[in-house]
Amino acid sequence: MASILMQKSQQADQYEKERLEHTPWVEKYRPKNLDDVAAQDHAVKVLKKTIESANLPHMLFYGPPGTGKTSTILALSKQLYGPNLYKSRVLELNASDERGISIVRQKIKNFARLTVSNPTKDDLENYPCPPYKIIILDEADSMTNDAQSALRRTIENYSSVTRFCLICNYITRIIDPLASRCSKFRFKSLNNDNALNRLKYIAEEEHINLNRNEPVLEEVLKISGGDLRKAITFLQSATKLNNSLKGAQDLEDEDVQMLGEEGETNADGTITISSVREIAGVISDSVINEIAEVIKAKDHKRIITEINEIILQGWSAQQVLDQLHDKFILDDQINSLAKNGIAKTLFTVDKRLNNGTDEHVQLLDLCLQVAKIL
Structure with missing residues (x-):
């Protein structure tokens, strides 16, 4: 018994x-x-x-x-x-x-x-x-x-x-x-200390292999914007991706290295800031900087080329909008009058995107309108 x-x-x-x-x-x-x-x-x-x-x-x-x-x-x-x-x-x-x-x-x-x-x-x-x-x-x-x-x-x-x-x-x-x-x-948005302690606890419990040379968990919190549920989901997704790539025995060394260069995982199997940004759909700073420079140069042909590339790569127009907002509004070299015009344009495009309009057309319109203001 x-x-x-x-x-x-x-x-x-x-x-x-x-x-x-x-x-x-x-x-x-x-x-x-x-x-x-x-x-x-x-x-x-x-x-x-x-x-x-x-x-x-x-x-x-x-x-x-x-x-x-x-x-x-x-x-x-x-x-x-x-x-x-x-x-x-x-x-x-x-x-x-x-x-x-x-x-x-x-x-x-x-x-x-x-x-x-x-x-x-x-x-x-x-x-x-x-x-x-x-x-x-x-x-x-x-x-x-x-x-x-x-x-x-x-x-x-x-x-x-x-x-x-x-x-x-x-x-x-x-x-x-x-x-x-x-x-x-x-209930207010979580401050970094409390949320970071919770993420550290989860990382220890799940034995997550984080890159010790980078503030990976801090980047997860930054991307999630005070939403702990979103932060935990990003961390789990990055871990699952890392484990699936680490467990793929048939990958050649050069293929693994290539994945590391594209930002999905490191060759040593650790989760990095770039892998978290990839999971969250955040566009790399180099791409956003390039779009901003093209807009400032008012080169219409290059603007069209850059936006076509963004659409072909499948990036979210809303994400492009959010990152361009931070890029222009927080730029001290742009005067207040121009920032007001840019902000108004961003808000208008944001409303149109939420109403279901075509992303490609709206991104082109946004870039051309901002170039005109600058």
Whole structure:
């Protein structure tokens, strides 16, 4: 009997190990409790106090993507209920998928009115288990105004047995009557120290072979722009690419060297800044500098040639736009009047790209308009 139990335990451990191997790192390293949440000190301190009293208000989390809003409420819920009660006490919905008034009247209302399940003795000993459920509405700013108005009444009617947590990027899109019923928590973009420590921890856990002569993780954070989720995804993608190239036994030495020169990996199998930039779709500085010089020279034929080359290589027009913005707006040699004109042109082209216009035409128009301003 003991041997059978041991065998089952080993099989369960093996299954869990395989499951984690195939889990995206964003989910694998999602904070398990509030202490693991990086950078959001104010929100974490307040929420820890609410856990002690077990009297949670309705909450509204807002801030940029990838700053830990969903992770924080999930970690809080697990600390409140534990693994057994969590499934029956917490309802997580993505309001961008189910954003109409019908979802409020049906799924949310039905869950909110349910009586609270009784915790076991073990649950009560290890977790606070307060007598209410939690409904998490992710991307609540995409809900229609009618749905938000209906939600307001649901929050009022069932507040004795249900707490709501609304998560959004833009608080201005939440109607005032709904926002005033919630305790607001602003999540700011992660600073480099907190995010860097998290990336270092992941790199150690996954045994990532980083180039020690380059600030690779700092470059990952710079490219991701304070979005830790994006940074972790870039790091995982770069690692997978590196491992696949390292494991290709049939590559000749010269082929491996060629890949290193193109910026995808080093011949010694380490992840470099250039490999991270390649994964993230960031255009090399030499290419951007060349486009900028051609624009300043007002050479229309070379401008057309350069843009044709950019399109043929498959670079994103939005990425070209972002990097040209930094190149021109941060250039001290260009006067303020010219910068204003360039900025206006960049904004106009950005709007057109977001509306789905042709990338090739818009890039050509951008370069010619900027050349005219300079």
